[in-house]
Amino acid sequence: MLARLNRKFGYDERSAAILVFPVVAVLLVVAAYPILYSFWVSLHDIVLTRPLRRPFVGGDNYLRIFGDERFWLAVSRTTVYTVVTVVVTTVLAVLVALLLNETFPGQRILSAVLLVPWATPSVVNGLMWKWIYDPTYGLLNALLLKVGLIERYRAWLGDPDLTLMLIANAAVWKQMPLAALLLIVTMKAIPDDLYRAAKVDGANVLQRFVHVTLPALRPGLMLVLVYETMISIRHFDLFLIMTQGGPGDASFTLSWLIYVETFRSLRFGTGAAMSYVLAMATFLLSWAVIRWLGKRI
Amino acid sequence: MAAITCEKLTKRYGSVTAVDRLDLAIGHGEFMVLLGPSGCGKTTTLNMIAGLEEITDGTLRFDATDVTWQPPHKREVAMVFQSYALYPNKTVRENIAFPLQLRRTPRAEVERAVADVSEQLEIAHLLDRHPSQLSGGQRQRVALGRAIVRKPSVFLMDEPLSNLDAALRLSMRSLIKHLHQRLQATFVYVTHDQAEAMTLADRIAVMRGGLIQQLDTPDGIYSRPANTFVASFLGSPPINLVEGEIAADGRFARGALRLDLPPGAVAPGRAVTLGLRPEDVAAPAPGLASLEARVTLVSPLGSETLLEVVAPGDVALTLRVPKEWRVRHGDSMTFGIDPARLHLFDRQTEARL
Ligand SMILES: Nc1ncnc2c1ncn2[C@@H]1O[C@H](COP(=O)(O)OP(=O)(O)O)[C@@H](O)[C@H]1O
Ligand SMILES: [Mg+2]
Numbered sequence A: 001m002l003a004r005l006n007r008k009f010g011y012d013e014r015s016a017a018i019l020v021f022p023v024v025a026v027l028l029v030v031a032a033y034p035i036l037y038s039f040w041v042s043l044h045d046i047v048l049t050r051p052l053r054r055p056f057v058g059g060d061n062y063l064r065i066f067g068d069e070r071f072w073l074a075v076s077r078t079t080v081y082t083v084v085t086v087v088v089t090t091v092l093a094v095l096v097a098l099l100l101n102e103t104f105p106g107q108r109i110l111s112a113v114l115l116v117p118w119a120t121p122s123v124v125n126g127l128m129w130k131w132i133y134d135p136t137y138g139l140l141n142a143l144l145l146k147v148g149l150i151e152r153y154r155a156w157l158g159d160p161d162l163t164l165m166l167i168a169n170a171a172v173w174k175q176m177p178l179a180a181l182l183l184i185v186t187m188k189a190i191p192d193d194l195y196r197a198a199k200v201d202g203a204n205v206l207q208r209f210v211h212v213t214l215p216a217l218r219p220g221l222m223l224v225l226v227y228e229t230m231i232s233i234r235h236f237d238l239f240l241i242m243t244q245g246g247p248g249d250a251s252f253t254l255s256w257l258i259y260v261e262t263f264r265s266l267r268f269g270t271g272a273a274m275s276y277v278l279a280m281a282t283f284l285l286s287w288a289v290i291r292w293l294g295k296r297i
Numbered sequence B: 001m002a003a004i005t006c007e008k009l010t011k012r013y014g015s016v017t018a019v020d021r022l023d024l025a026i027g028h029g030e031f032m033v034l035l036g037p038s039g040c041g042k043t044t045t046l047n048m049i050a051g052l053e054e055i056t057d058g059t060l061r062f063d064a065t066d067v068t069w070q071p072p073h074k075r076e077v078a079m080v081f082q083s084y085a086l087y088p089n090k091t092v093r094e095n096i097a098f099p100l101q102l103r104r105t106p107r108a109e110v111e112r113a114v115a116d117v118s119e120q121l122e123i124a125h126l127l128d129r130h131p132s133q134l135s136g137g138q139r140q141r142v143a144l145g146r147a148i149v150r151k152p153s154v155f156l157m158d159e160p161l162s163n164l165d166a167a168l169r170l171s172m173r174s175l176i177k178h179l180h181q182r183l184q185a186t187f188v189y190v191t192h193d194q195a196e197a198m199t200l201a202d203r204i205a206v207m208r209g210g211l212i213q214q215l216d217t218p219d220g221i222y223s224r225p226a227n228t229f230v231a232s233f234l235g236s237p238p239i240n241l242v243e244g245e246i247a248a249d250g251r252f253a254r255g256a257l258r259l260d261l262p263p264g265a266v267a268p269g270r271a272v273t274l275g276l277r278p279e280d281v282a283a284p285a286p287g288l289a290s291l292e293a294r295v296t297l298v299s300p301l302g303s304e305t306l307l308e309v310v311a312p313g314d315v316a317l318t319l320r321v322p323k324e325w326r327v328r329h330g331d332s333m334t335f336g337i338d339p340a341r342l343h344l345f346d347r348q349t350e351a352r353l
Helices: A002-008 A011-042 A060-066 A069-100 A107-114 A122-132 A139-146 A163-188 A192-201 A205-233 A237-243 A254-264 A268-294 B042-050 B092-102 B107-120 B136-148 B166-183 B194-200 B218-223 B228-233
Strands: B004-013 B016-026 B031-035 B057-062 B077-080 B154-158 B186-191 B203-208 B211-216 B240-246 B252-254 B257-259 B271-276 B289-300 B304-311 B315-322 B332-337 B343-346
Touching (some): A060 A268, A069 A205, A122 A163, A192 B077, A192 B092, B016 B042, B031 B042, B042 B077, B042 B186, B136 B166, B194 B218, B228 B271, B240 B315
Parallel strands (some): B077 B154
Antiparallel strands (some): B004 B016, B240 B271, B271 B343, B304 B315
């Protein structure tokens, strides 16, 4: 038996297998098992208020979700939030990367400062922005009043038209630095001669950006878009801390719906099914971005 | 066509002076080579001519126009880089067409120009490939194509052949020479390879430490080097330099070594460095100075033979002799040297005497 294994897999493969076994084992327990178990849950009608009856219902949970208007509301809120967050994060990251890729006095310090929001824990970031937006002692009110843009204090997060954008703003604040850092690294790898050649060929600043920087940035942009989409579409912390889905249903996103369904209504079956839909959507979107940007490298 | 005039051209990076008050006049349609070791300021000079590097001090003129402060695209120069610097996401066709597109050239005209250039450079079959699918030699041809397509009056080349292997370098060298003859444009060509400089140049500017050491035709540089640096930078194998002085009888002396010099060349007693090119030896004959030496190494090259010899005074020399000479290791032999072909330099200033 061992001899046959030896023949089939060489010595190197076997030592490699032995060395990665602990990691694989841990992953099986903490990742594969929950994933499979939650799928099993999503096929059953499990409600914690009647824990003993958990009949198998097949795809019924999924069908029920798609007929639920709360689900479609959450999809539209999530879409708006994700598109705004990803687009703003990416555009800002490109601009910041362009700025920090230049050499100027203070550039190193600025690069270091840039990473502070990224290093801030998500919950701290949420609390910080909640305070900034606070209707009675918030910084935003104080600032806007001082420069004369508003006449009296406002309850920013209480405005349903603004809530989602204000949360997106807090998310961008935290997520942009890492994206910018990734793009800076990609930019540093662009050979200087390319810019020199483009200058001699007659390209102005904008044309150099379009014809030299942007094509070289594509792998970095792809990474940023995929990563930011994955983060934003599943984002939960800020919604929990800042608005809990409100005011009304203004920030009622998919992750919030899943939380409510699972841990407030205790309907684990549909909650798990929703999680699976969200996971699939994330996967498909990432795949589309990779296909779209990846094939043209 | 354009003549390029550099007057006291200077480039400083903080406390480093990369190019120091450089005066250089390059004629219409001339092939000028900037030659020198790494770090001597060749690239910096070229970049200043291109407008890629701000000029710290001095004046740069194209014909009568002062272009010191003009941006690169206004100068109508084309540049070829050692790294090729092709746009990796563009095809060969798009790379060559790019400078024309930036100038809003009509489409039909662009197509015609690209076809024409790719024909000349024999890259027509590569037009739809990307740079990553080309060999080094093909890439440099594309880079040349991108340079010549808009018919500039000045071509700037920064070590364009340094990344190519030896055989390819030879064929590209002649391609560039043909291009120069056909285009009748002004070429400024940077290299650290003396053979490249000798074969391509109308005139060579030999540089060291941001200064021009000598500006002359290849023949002038080779046969009348202005100082020991220029003398030893050109020629392969390099020139033999022997330190010594002028004896009372007017001959060169170093220990037991005595060599006849042209009469009255230098006053006796002066400390000098003698230069002898390896090929400047012949069989002993009347009218030639004679040099006794013992052969320590024989290296046949096929077309000729390299000898390492030790002359009196323990002076080691490298000599190049016809392959017909039957020389063996350990032989003692006499060589004839034409005094007029010897080079004398001041030992202190290193300048030619
Ligand atoms: N951007 C720069 N900053 C500081 N020093 C530089 C810079 N570019 C070149 N130098 C210095 O200027 C000198 C000439 O450089 P360069 O023109 O590139 O030499 P070459 O092309 O002859 O090898 C070198 O000593 C180099 O270190
Ligand atoms: Mg250089």
